[in-house]
Amino acid sequence: MSDHLVIDVRGAVKKYGTGQASIYALDGVDLQIKSGEYVAIMGPSGSGKSTLMNIMGALDNMTSGKYFLDGIEISSMDENALSIVRGRKIGFIFQSFNLIPRTTALANVELPMAYQGIKSAERKMRALKALEVVGLSDRVDHEPTELSGGQQQRVAVARALATRPALLLADEPTGALDSKSTHDLLDLFDQINAAGRTVIVITHEADVADRAKRVIRMRDGKVVSDTMNDRRAGART
């Protein structure tokens, strides 16, 4: 782990609606995450976890506040530069999978690499490898509607991993998985993190959070606790 800050969020506020009806999904969040960290974000439903994740993934903008990704302020980048950042640096696993409809699992996994200009043969190889890692080798030619929820989630994981991103953002990646698949996926995250990549996971499940080295708790758009995971630290010694 280095001291280089991958994520540096300062005073993030996200407000939805105006006047009486307005709500603060984020209400002044400060968060610094160093390169190579493994962070779990927890909190009750509606506490702003996904909102924060979308901002960290450069998918959404803030009402006010600053966000530096790898030291570069996101709001200073134009849409095209952001596209490149999203494609090159970030692997995003959505809470709602977000696979392209009527497109095979393989094509879905290949897509981010296609936009990065990776040659067809190589990206097919990498996509097949990623699908194998998530245990879907026998489902590569299936379209999202022909896959179960858990299988779709694993395709989404494969898509995020195939580009070998430096930063992996996962919004409840185990939400649709059984305990075996959850376990396999967490092992995978451990490996990725061990290879030096930053992993940030939103989760409701304690055993998922237990694998992370740092746990952040949110409530009503605020960070209410930020602790190093002692059990895990203890287990390691």
Add this chain to the structure above:
Amino acid sequence: MSILEIIRFAFRGLSINRLRTALTTLGIMIGVSSVIILIAVGNGSAKSIQSSLDRLGTNSIQVRSNAGGFGGQRARASTANVKPLTILDAVALSDPKQAPHVKQAAPIANSNNTVCSFSTSTSTPSTFSGTWPSYFEASNAKVSKGTYFTTEDVNQSRRVAVIGQTTATELFGTDNPLNQTIRCGGIPFTVIGITEAKGSQGFQDGDSLFLAPITAVENSLTGYQALSSIIVEATSSTTTDLAQTEIQTILDARHKVKNANSRDYRLFNQASLLATSSSNSQVFTVLLGAVAAISLLVGGIGITNIMLVTVIERTREIGIRKAIGAPKGAILTQFLIEATILSLVGGLMGVAGGFIGSQFTIIGVKPVIVPASVFLAFGVSVLIGLFFGGYPASRAASLRPIEALRHE
């Protein structure tokens, strides 16, 4: 990201929803081909009126009596101050001294709805006239097989006849009608000539024709009565106005007409007929053009609608693509290529459909394609397709990924 890759995405995008792709293409195709065909029909009808008028000749002037209504039959000929047209009128009009600009005149006595028969076949010529030989030149009718009847035939009241091709086919099929004897209204006539095919003249078949010496027709069928009309040929197309004045002078004197408003006859010349019918056919073309424009508009709205729905339906997909690193340019290019393929293919099929459809005779008109209408229809549909495929795609591609993703 290479352009080839984007083109592959575009084709995949189109193949994913084949029905929608097919319907869009069909919509564009129908819009384009109907515009081309409708304008071709308008143009074709204008052309056919023009050419049948050309065949009639522009030197001839028709004199019709106000008596007797249509066809100049005897019915109301006795009305006090209306004198029917007579052979003597025709003779007077043929006088080169009184009418120096009249080349020749021919009286016409029609016998309407006269049935002709030959063995078991029958035919009712739409024009059944007794006249003089000068009729042929004055009305631009040429005999292509056999001979004309002569002044001698008229003087002798010979029952000889020149018939049109429709009448010939109806009576004789493919057999040679010359020198055969047909019975018309029970009277035998020997066929001595067949006229050259004229085609339809307005709404009448110019080849459903029976012409015989006026004396023979009056003798045996109509009796000596008022003429249906007199056809007059001016010496040239530039002297029709002079000839017309001479005709009026002669007939006013013979019919004791006191002022021009109470004439008991009317003159029709081809030039004025030409003017009215070409303005009629212009109105027709404009009408068809308006219908075509409306169908292009409706087609355009159809294209717009499908393109908008397509893009809106795929806004979420656009959001996903952006979230995983697609630059705006790549997305826009993909959607523009999809729209281009749809509108080009639809447009080209429409042009092909227009050309094929114009090969058929539609409501009796042989369509003639106007090249400008092809470019107009094709251009408009392609532009509409590109704009309404491109514009919403560009808007969706400019959204933040999360906004596009929220789109249901």
